[in-house]
Amino acid sequence: MELQLSTPALLFSAITLLMLAFTNRFLAIATLIRGLHKNYLKEPDQEIIVEQIHNLRRRLTLIKNMQLFGVFSFLMCVICMFLLFQGYTSAANWVFVASMVSLLISLGISLVEIQISTKALNLELSDMEGIFEKRKSSLDSFFRKENKSNL
Numbered sequence: 001m002e003l004q005l006s007t008p009a010l011l012f013s014a015i016t017l018l019m020l021a022f023t024n025r026f027l028a029i030a031t032l033i034r035g036l037h038k039n040y041l042k043e044p045d046q047e048i049i050v051e052q053i054h055n056l057r058r059r060l061t062l063i064k065n066m067q068l069f070g071v072f073s074f075l076m077c078v079i080c081m082f083l084l085f086q087g088y089t090s091a092a093n094w095v096f097v098a099s100m101v102s103l104l105i106s107l108g109i110s111l112v113e114i115q116i117s118t119k120a121l122n123l124e125l126s127d128m129e130g131i132f133e134k135r136k137s138s139l140d141s142f143f144r145k146e147n148k149s150n151l
Helices: 006-042 047-086 089-150
Strands: none
Touching: 006 047, 006 089, 047 089
């Protein structure tokens, strides 16, 4: 198969959309970090906040790497198109492969980041489940006492 000028150009829209998604994730995490920082200053001994901060630090690093490999992929696409335009087909093929590998790495890092973000949400849910379980058990005991008094 011969690589044509339109082939790397097709990746432009996909890479651009991925970069937009990665930037939105970055902005969401930045907002979370600022909110957690305020909570941490109020209650520095709360363990869940410290765990969330560590989690967000890892996610921030992953998102930075996702963006780095995404930009590298985009750059390689541009270089590939330039090489194709100049007639260097063999070099363009290798640069296109580098672009695809970079995009693949970026997507792989994205999967890892999604797994970590799910863990963060599970931390929040476990914290709320503890409160829910306390309320549930106190309501259960209330109704049991009421039912016993009616008998």
